[in-house]
Amino acid sequence: MRASVSPVVAGGSLLGLVVLAALLAPWLTQDPAQIDLDSVLRPPSSAHLLGTDGLGRDVGARLLHGARTSLLIGFATGALSLLLGLPLGAAAGYFGGAVDSAASRLIESVMCFPGLVVAIALLSVGPPWLLALSEPVRIAIALGLIGWTPAARYMRGEFRRLRGSDAVIAARAAGAGHPRIILRHLLPRSLAPVVVSLAFGVGSAALAEAALSFVGVGISPPRASWGELLGQALHQAGRAWWLAVFPGGALFLLVLGCNRLGDGIRDRLDPIRPA
Amino acid sequence: MLAAIAARIATALVTLAVVSLLVFALLSSLPGDAGDDEGPKPLPATFRAALRAQYHLDEPAVVRYGRWIADLIRGDLGTSLSSRRSVRELLGERLPVSLALNACALLVMIATAVPLGVLGAWKPGGRWDRAGLTLTTALYAVPVFWSALLLQWLFAVRLGWLPLAGIATEGATLGSLGAVADGLRHLVLPVACLAGGGLAYVTRFVRTSLVETSAGDGGRAARARGLSTLGYLWRHGLLQAGVPLLTLAGFLIPRLVGGSLLIEEIFGVPGVGSLMFESILARDIPVVLALTLISGIATLAGTTLADLLILCVDPRVRRAG
Numbered sequence: 001m002r003a004s005v006s007p008v009v010a011g012g013s014l015l016g017l018v019v020l021a022a023l024l025a026p027w028l029t030q031d032p033a034q035i036d037l038d039s040v041l042r043p044p045s046s047a048h049l050l051g052t053d054g055l056g057r058d059v060g061a062r063l064l065h066g067a068r069t070s071l072l073i074g075f076a077t078g079a080l081s082l083l084l085g086l087p088l089g090a091a092a093g094y095f096g097g098a099v100d101s102a103a104s105r106l107i108e109s110v111m112c113f114p115g116l117v118v119a120i121a122l123l124s125v126g127p128p129w130l131l132a133l134s135e136p137v138r139i140a141i142a143l144g145l146i147g148w149t150p151a152a153r154y155m156r157g158e159f160r161r162l163r164g165s166d167a168v169i170a171a172r173a174a175g176a177g178h179p180r181i182i183l184r185h186l187l188p189r190s191l192a193p194v195v196v197s198l199a200f201g202v203g204s205a206a207l208a209e210a211a212l213s214f215v216g217v218g219i220s221p222p223r224a225s226w227g228e229l230l231g232q233a234l235h236q237a238g239r240a241w242w243l244a245v246f247p248g249g250a251l252f253l254l255v256l257g258c259n260r261l262g263d264g265i266r267d268r269l270d271p272i273r274p275a
Numbered sequence: 276m277l278a279a280i281a282a283r284i285a286t287a288l289v290t291l292a293v294v295s296l297l298v299f300a301l302l303s304s305l306p307g308d309a310g311d312d313e314g315p316k317p318l319p320a321t322f323r324a325a326l327r328a329q330y331h332l333d334e335p336a337v338v339r340y341g342r343w344i345a346d347l348i349r350g351d352l353g354t355s356l357s358s359r360r361s362v363r364e365l366l367g368e369r370l371p372v373s374l375a376l377n378a379c380a381l382l383v384m385i386a387t388a389v390p391l392g393v394l395g396a397w398k399p400g401g402r403w404d405r406a407g408l409t410l411t412t413a414l415y416a417v418p419v420f421w422s423a424l425l426l427q428w429l430f431a432v433r434l435g436w437l438p439l440a441g442i443a444t445e446g447a448t449l450g451s452l453g454a455v456a457d458g459l460r461h462l463v464l465p466v467a468c469l470a471g472g473g474l475a476y477v478t479r480f481v482r483t484s485l486v487e488t489s490a491g492d493g494g495r496a497a498r499a500r501g502l503s504t505l506g507y508l509w510r511h512g513l514l515q516a517g518v519p520l521l522t523l524a525g526f527l528i529p530r531l532v533g534g535s536l537l538i539e540e541i542f543g544v545p546g547v548g549s550l551m552f553e554s555i556l557a558r559d560i561p562v563v564l565a566l567t568l569i570s571g572i573a574t575l576a577g578t579t580l581a582d583l584l585i586l587c588v589d590p591r592v593r594r595a596g
Contacts, residue, residue, distance in 0.1 A: 105286070105289050105290050105293050106293060108290045108293075108575075109290050109293035109294045109297055109571075110297070111529070111574075112290070112294050112529070112570075112571040112572075112574040112575045112578075113294075113297075113529065113567060113570065113571045113574075114529040114530070114532040114533040114536075114570050114574075115529065115533060116533035116536065116537075117532060117533055117536055117551060117566075117567060117570065118567060120536070120551075120552075120555055121301075121555055121563050121564075121567060122301075124555045124556065124558070125305060125555065125558050125560055125563060126304075126305070127304040127305060203416075207418055210418060210420075211418070211420060211537060214420055214537070215536075215537070215540060215552065216556075217555070230420060230421065230424060233424050234420075234424060234541060239432075241428055244421065244424040244425060244428060245425070248418060248421030248424065248425070251418050251421065252416050252417055252418065252421065253416075255416040255418070256412070256413065256416035259412070259415060259416055260412070263412075
């Protein structure tokens with residue numbers, strides 16, 4: 001089967017589009033926090049291309065600025081997940097034995113929890129040090145604390161596979177210690193999977209941020225977030241379709257882009273895997 | 276065989292211990308306890324000490340952990356701070372609703388995913404397979420709360436075919452048959468949204484498992500005997516694909532619980548998900564922690580059971596183990 005557009009290109013352009021929207025937001029739109037009580041909940045028109053929200057704020061402006069929130073939290077969470085997951089997964093895969101058992105039990109335990117529920121709990125009744133941080137940082141930490149398991153599992157698998165490879169045996173025979181083998185021989189060969197898990201991680205973190213803001217424990221106004229707009233749509237109980245369609249659609253495209261990018265890179269790395 | 280089962284159960288018990296430790300760590304990291312004075316006048320030190328002693332807060336963490344576990348084993352999940360009712364009682368009210376919702380969603384999901392998966396595996400790379408892949412790729416990226424809002428808007432607000440929210444029409448006098456029909460009508464949208472959330476993943480999973488068995492020795496032997504690919508998939512392939520499908524339990528349960536929280540909130544379903552949500556907003560910490568722990572244990576039980584079943588059903592796994 002030959003796809004007409006490679007998933008890497010398709011996913012990359014979708015993600016690129018959102019990044020572009022986020023970067024250009026201040027120049028393309030009016031102030032997203034500008035409240036105008038004379039034009040509340042207006043459907044799309046020439047004055048407000050995507051309509052207005054419950055306080056008369058421009059939905060288009062909030063949409064583009066919301067892209068900044070989504071990407072910021074998406075990448076911050078992705079980076080934090082790698083920071084937590086990679087060392088643990090690497091240690092488990094490389095050393096095996098007791099280290100692997102301990103790490104695997106920890107990974108399994110964290111995976112037992114419904115991530116979204118734990119994130120909501122952390123953000124609403126969480127420890128004071130967490131709640132003292134600024135909103136985006138707080139959300140990224142809560143999501144990172146529960147979202148590091150895929151990266152750890154991925155890395156564990158890679159290191160397990162590579163541990164017995166000729167390159168490692170040769171390095172060990174040449175007298176290389178664990179740090180040198182890990183940093184010089186294993187890590188460079190596992191970097192590609194890292195990129196894959198980052199791509200998926202960014203998408204699912206952006207999705208989780210929207211869900212958190214949707215239920216009201218994530219980003220709060222005046223800062224713009226797609227989830228917050230969707231939350232407003234829920235409270236309008238179907239009276240304002242534009243509040244649901246546009247931010248949800250943007251979120252869909254971002255998640256789709258990240259997933260396609262991740263799929264595409266993975267398929268490129270592993271040509272034997274059936275499509 | 277017995278050794279393999281024992282080993283699997285031992286692993287699960289260790290994981291269970293870690294799960295309980297994680298929840299306890301979360302509990303301990305939360306601010307405030309019974310000895311904190313919130314009133315305008317500071318409490319006398321002796322009174323505070325007495326309060327802390329009453330709730331065993333003066334004891335070291337290890338002892339408190341032991342007490343907490345002992346309570347759990349006795350079935351004491353704690354008491355809600357806001358309603359002063361036991362978590363067990365609350366669960367008894369809410370759990371049946373959520374279980375019904377999730378069971379329906381699971382049924383719909385599997386009933387849709389299996390035919391779609393068979394269709395894809397029939398001619399891998401063919402027209403149906405490509406259409407299915409495109410569909411599942413798109414479906415995979417749809418936020419469940421977005422599809423819920425759109426379906427709610429379309430079917431309840433614009434078309435008026437289905438109720439907007441709730442699980443029963445209030446104030447309606449219906450016969451027993453009418454009440455069942457009314458309940459089912461209320462379930463359609465939440466079930467559709469929940470099922471749609473996992474549909475893409477399960478369909479992909481069924482398709483991949485089927486393609487693998489169909490391309491393997493079993494599939495080749497069946498075709499040599501004159502069985503069509505579709506016939507093989509229905510009669511033999513699904514049975515084999517059913518085994519890996521069991522491992523999905525571990526993936527699906529946390530997703531259903533998380534999705535259930537959003538869906539129950541959107542559609543006003545009085546289940547465990549909305550209980551969790553209400554408790555979080557009311558900072559009803561005992562309920563939040565009890566529910567978190569229970570969903571963790573449910574997931575663990577699901578994956579462990581699935582693994583044990585596979586061990587019993589699949590001779591290959593048994594021998595390897």
